[in-house]
Amino acid sequence: MQIHTPKPSSSDAYDYIVIGAGAAGCVLAGRLSEDPNRRILLIEAGPHARHPLIKMAGGFFKLHGTARTYMFKSEPASAANGRTLPLLQGRTLGGGTAINAMVYIRGQREDYDGWAERGCTGWSYDDVLPYFKQSEKNDRLGGKYHGDDGPIRVADGAHRHILSSAFVVAAQQAGDLRGSNVHFNHDFNGEAQSGVGFYQTMCYKGERSSTYSAYIGLRATAPNLTVWTDTNVLKLLFEGDRAVGVQVKIAGEVQDIRAGREIILCAGAFMTPKLLLLSGIGPTEHLTELGIPVKQDLPGVGENYQDHLLVPVDADLNKPISLMGQDRGLKAVSNGLQWLLFRTGVLTSNIVECGGFYDLDEDGRPDTQLNALAASSCGWGDPIPQIHRFSLAPLCNTCHSRGTVRLRSADPEDMPRVQGNYLSSDIELKNLMNGIRLARKIMKAPALAKHIKAESLPGPNISDSDADLEAYVRARVGTALHPVGTCAMGIGPDAVVDLQLKVRGIEGLRIADASVMPTIPRGNTAAATIMIAERAAEFIVQAEQSKGNERERNISTFKPAQHNVEESDRVGTHADVHRAG
Numbered sequence: 016m017q018i019h020t021p022k023p024s025s026s027d028a029y030d031y032i033v034i035g036a037g038a039a040g041c042v043l044a045g046r047l048s049e050d051p052n053r054r055i056l057l058i059e060a061g062p063h064a065r066h067p068l069i070k071m072a073g074g075f076f077k078l079h080g081t082a083r084t085y086m087f088k089s090e091p092a093s094a095a096n097g098r099t100l101p102l103l104q105g106r107t108l109g110g111g112t113a114i115n116a117m118v119y120i121r122g123q124r125e126d127y128d129g130w131a132e133r134g135c136t137g138w139s140y141d142d143v144l145p146y147f148k149q150s151e152k153n154d155r156l157g158g159k160y161h162g163d164d165g166p167i168r169v170a171d172g173a174h175r176h177i178l179s180s181a182f183v184v185a186a187q188q189a190g191d192l193r194g195s196n197v198h199f200n201h202d203f204n205g206e207a208q209s210g211v212g213f214y215q216t217m218c219y220k221g222e223r224s225s226t227y228s229a230y231i232g233l234r235a236t237a238p239n240l241t242v243w244t245d246t247n248v249l250k251l252l253f254e255g256d257r258a259v260g261v262q263v264k265i266a267g268e269v270q271d272i273r274a275g276r277e278i279i280l281c282a283g284a285f286m287t288p289k290l291l292l293l294s295g296i297g298p299t300e301h302l303t304e305l306g307i308p309v310k311q312d313l314p315g316v317g318e319n320y321q322d323h324l325l326v327p328v329d330a331d332l333n334k335p336i337s338l339m340g341q342d343r344g345l346k347a348v349s350n351g352l353q354w355l356l357f358r359t360g361v362l363t364s365n366i367v368e369c370g371g372f373y374d375l376d377e378d379g380r381p382d383t384q385l386n387a388l389a390a391s392s393c394g395w396g397d398p399i400p401q402i403h404r405f406s407l408a409p410l411c412n413t414c415h416s417r418g419t420v421r422l423r424s425a426d427p428e429d430m431p432r433v434q435g436n437y438l439s440s441d442i443e444l445k446n447l448m449n450g451i452r453l454a455r456k457i458m459k460a461p462a463l464a465k466h467i468k469a470e471s472l473p474g475p476n477i478s479d480s481d482a483d484l485e486a487y488v489r490a491r492v493g494t495a496l497h498p499v500g501t502c503a504m505g506i507g508p509d510a511v512v513d514l515q516l517k518v519r520g521i522e523g524l525r526i527a528d529a530s531v532m533p534t535i536p537r538g539n540t541a542a543a544t545i546m547i548a549e550r551a552a553e554f555i556v557q558a559e560q561s562k563g564n565e566r567e568r569n570i571s572t573f574k575p576a577q578h579n580v581e582e583s584d585r586v587g588t589h590a591d592v593h594r595a596g
Contacts, residue, residue, distance in 0.1 A: 029056040029241070031555070032261055032274040033281055034248050034290065037110020038226050038541050039528040040281035042150070042548035045166070045230030047555065048240040056272065057231075057242045058263065060286075061106030064227050069113045071354055072173070072218050073338070073362040078114050083107040085285075087430045089494075094438035096489050102433060103496050104283060108232075108244065109225030111283075112541055115496075116367040117216040117223060118386075119169050121147055121204045122536025122543055125380060130533055134506040137514055146549040147204075147542065154219065160205045167545065168224035169215050174364035176338060178405050178466060179213065182387040185460035186211040186371050192453055203372065208538070209381045211371030217541065221354060221363025226545060249427045251278065251294035251524070253310060258524040264427075277523050277555065281548065284498035284530040288317040288420045289431045291502065291511075296521065305425045311520040315509035316502060320418035321535040323384075323495035324437060325410040326447050326488050327392040328454040333468040337403040338364060338389040366390060372412070372537075375449040376442070381537060383450045384410040385457070404471060407457060409450025410495050412537040415440035420501045438492060447492065448484040455479070497540040502530040515554045516547075527551035 033044045036059035044057040061083055068074030069083075080086050085106050088099040105111040124140040131139035148162035154170035157163050183199065190197050200210030217224045231240070245265070252260035252271060260273040280287045291297055295310030297317060302309050338361055353360035366388055372381035385407050386392075392406035418435035438444050451473065458467055469475070473487045502511040511518065512531050518524040529544045536543050 028273050028275065029054045030274065030276045031055045032272060032278045033057045034261065034278065035059065035110065035280065035282035035286065035528065036108045036227065036242065036244075037105055037281060037283060037528070038112045038544040039110075039548035039551075040279075041109060041112075041226035041230045042166075042545055043279055043281060043527055043552050044240060044242075045226075046549065046552035048231075048237045050556075051237075051239050053239055054275075055240045056274075057240065058246050058248055058261070059108055059242065059244045060247050061108075061244065063244050064108035064113055064225065064232070066107075067355075069107070069109070069225065070222050070228075071351075071362045072117065072216070072221050072223055073354075073364045073366060075114050075116065075223075076366065079103060084114055085430070087433075089437075090432060090434040092435055092437040094436070094444075094489065095492050098490075100435065100437065100493055102285070102494065102498075104285060104498075108242070109227035111496075112217065112225040113223070113227065115541065117218045117365045117541075118367055118370075118539045119204070119215045119217050119542055120208075120538035121546075122538040123208050123380060126534070126536040130504075133533055135504055135514055135533060138504075143546055143550070146546045146553075150542075150545050150549050153215070155215075156202055156205070160202070166229040167217055167226070168219035168229065169217055170219045172213060172216055172218070172363075172365060172368050173221040173358070174361060174368065175213065176364065176368060176389040177336065178332075178389040178463075179368040179387060181462045181466060182407070182457070183211055183213065183369055184462035185457050185464075186385075188460040188462055189453075189457045191373055192375060192449060192456070197371065197373070200372075203538075204542075208372045209374060211369070211385075213369045214365075214367065216365045218365060221358040221360075226548075247427065248282075248290060249293065251290065251296075253294075253521075256311075256520065257522040258518075274523070276559075277525060279551065279555075280502075280524070280526045281528045283528050284320065284501045285420055285431050285433060287526055287528055287530045288501045289422065291316050291518075292422050293425070293427055296518065301421060305422055307422075307425055311518075313511055313519060315511045317420040318417070318509060319500040319503045319533070320420055320433065320435060320498065321414040321416070321500045321532075322418075322435060322437075323410050323412060323414060323497045323535065324443050324447060324492050325386075325392075325408050325495050326451060326491050326493070327406060327408055327472045328451055328458075328470075329391050329404045329406045329472040330458055330467045330470050332403040332405055332466055334466070335403045336389070336466070337391075337405065338366060364389075373450075373453060375446060375453065382411065382413050383446055383453070384412050384538070385450065385454060386410060402471075405458075405463070405467065407454035409447055409454055411443045411446040411450065413442060413446065414535045415442045435494070437494070438489065444485060444488055447488045448481065451484055451487070452479055497529075497535065499529040499532040499535045499540055502526050503533045504531040505533055515558075516551050525551060525555070 085104040127140040151162040151165040153161040200212040299312045354362040388406040391404040392408040416439040423429040
C-alpha cells in the first residue's frame with residue numbers, strides 16, 4: 016500500500032477508484048484490495064491520519080475545526096428562528112470515524128425492516144445483520160448478534176467517569192416520564208435497544224478503531240492499493256453512459272485518472288451529491304440554472320436529507336470533576352504522557368461514555384436517545400465552555416423533516432448549500448421537548464443530584480411548559496452530525512441508486528455511504544455506514560464473478576477463424592501501472 020500526495024501523471028490506471036476515505040471508503044478499498052489482482056485507488060481530500068489525537072479516544076474534540084474536518088453551516092432554518100446550524104464532517108483517512116465519539120450503535124430491527132417494506136428488498140434486518148457481524152471484533156459479546164473476528168474493534172469503554180456511573184443509576188431511579196421502570200441494558204445492539212447503560216465503542220484499550228486503522232492501516236502491505244491524500248475530486252468523467260474516470264486537482268494541477276471497472280462514491284451525505292451534481296447527474300432544473308451540462312436527470316440527487324437533532328441540557332457541578340476540567344495546562348501534558356505510555360487515564364474516555372434509549376411518544380419503539388457527558392454539550396459549533404459541567408443532551412432518534420443538498424455554484428471549491436428544514440415536523444419538536452423534561456427528571460434523582468449545583472441550560476428561567484420548552488428548542492437546537500439520505504436507495508422515481516447501489520442510468524458507478532440510506536436509523540450512523548460498505552464490496556465481487564462466468568461461456572461457444580498470429584500482434588494483459596511519489 017502506498018500513501019502519499021501524488022505527483023500528477025496521466026499514465027495512472029486502476030480497476031477501481033474509491034472517492035472518499037471515510038467511514039465507508041476505507042472499508043470498501045480495504046475489502047477490494049484483498050484480491051491482489053485488483054488495482055484500487057482510494058482518494059481523500061484531507062490529510063493523512065497520523066495525528067496522535069486521532070488515536071487517542073479522548074482527543075477528537077481538539078481536531079474539530081482543524082484541517083482534518085469540514086466545518087460549515089446550513090442555510091437559515093426558519094423553524095429554528097432562522098439560525099444557521101453548524102455542520103461538521105471528517106476530512107482525513109477514516110473520515111467521521113477518525114474524529115467522532117466512536118459510539119457503536121446500529122439502530123433498531125424495525126429501521127431495516129422499514130427499508131425492505133419501502134421496496135429495498137434484501138435490506139431487512141435479517142439481511143444486513145451478517146454484515147454488521149462481519150465487520151465487528153467485539154471484545155465482550157458474541158452469539159446471534161455480534162461478530163468476534165472482524166476488522167473493527169468494538170469494546171466496553173476503557174474509562175468510566177464517576178458521573179457516567181451516577182447517570183446510569185439515576186436513570187433507573189427516575190424511571191421514564193410515565194413513572195415506568197427503566198432497565199439496565201448491557202447491549203444496545205442486541206435483542207432490544209431500550210434502557211440505559213454504558214455504550215460500546217469502536218475503540219480498544221483507549222485507542223480508536225477507525226475504518227482506516229481497522230481495514231487498511233493495520234493490514235499487511237497491499238501493493239495493489241494506492242491511497243492519495245490532499246487530493247480534490249472535481250468531477251466524474253464519462254464515455255457515453257459509462258463513468259470511466261475522475262478529474263482531480265493535486266497541488267494546483269488538474270489531472271484525469273481512469274478506472275477500468277468501477278468508480279465508487281463514498282464521500283458522505285453532503286459531498287457525494289455535490290460531486291454528482293458537479294458531474295451533471297441530478298435534477299435538470301438545478302443543473303441548468305448553474306450552467307452544468309446534464310448527463311443524467313436524477314431528481315432524487317440531493318433530496319431526502321435527514322439528520323438527528325439534539326438540544327443541550329447542562330448542569331454546573333459542585334466540584335471540579337468534569338472531563339474537560341481535568342485536561343488543562345500541566346494536567347493535559349500529564350494526561351497525554353499517561354495515554355502514550357500506559358493507555359490509561361482520562362484520554363481513554365470517548366467523552367460520551369453512556370446513555371439511554373426511551374420511548375417517549377409511546378409508539379412501542381425508542382424515539383429519544385439521552386447521551387450523558389461529563390462535560391458541556393455546547394461545543395459543536397462554539398468553543399466548549401471552560402466550566403465544570405455535566406450534560407444530558409436529548410437527541411431525537413426519528414427524523415420526519417426532509418431537507419436538500421444543492422450546489423452553491425459550479426465551482427468545485429465551494430461548499431454545498433444545505434437546507435435542512437430542521438424542525439419542520441412537529442414530531443421532532445415534541446420529542447425534544449419531552450427529552451428535556453426527562454433529562455431534568457434524571458438530574459434530580461439522588462445519584463446525580465448530589466453532584467449538581469444548579470441547572471445551567473435551559474436554566475431556571477425556562478419552565479417545563481410547552482411554550483417555554485418550544486422557544487428553547489427553536490433557539491438552541493443543533494444537529495447530531497448524522498447526515499444521511501441524499502442519494503437514496505430504492506425502486507421509485509426519486510431513487511438515486513438501485514438495490515445493488517448502482518447509480519441509475521450510469522454504468523460503472525456506485526454509491527456506498529450514508530447518502531444511500533432511505534431513512535435514518537434510530538441511533539448513531541457509523542455502524543450502519545460500515546455495513547453498507549461491506550455489502551457494496553460483496554456486490555462488486557459478485558459482479559466480477561458474473562462477468563467472469565459470462566466470459567467463460569462466450570469463450571466456450573466461440574469458434575475462431577483459422578489464421579496465424581504473429582508474436583508482435585499479442586497484447587499483454589495489463590500495462591504497468593505508474594505509482595507516483
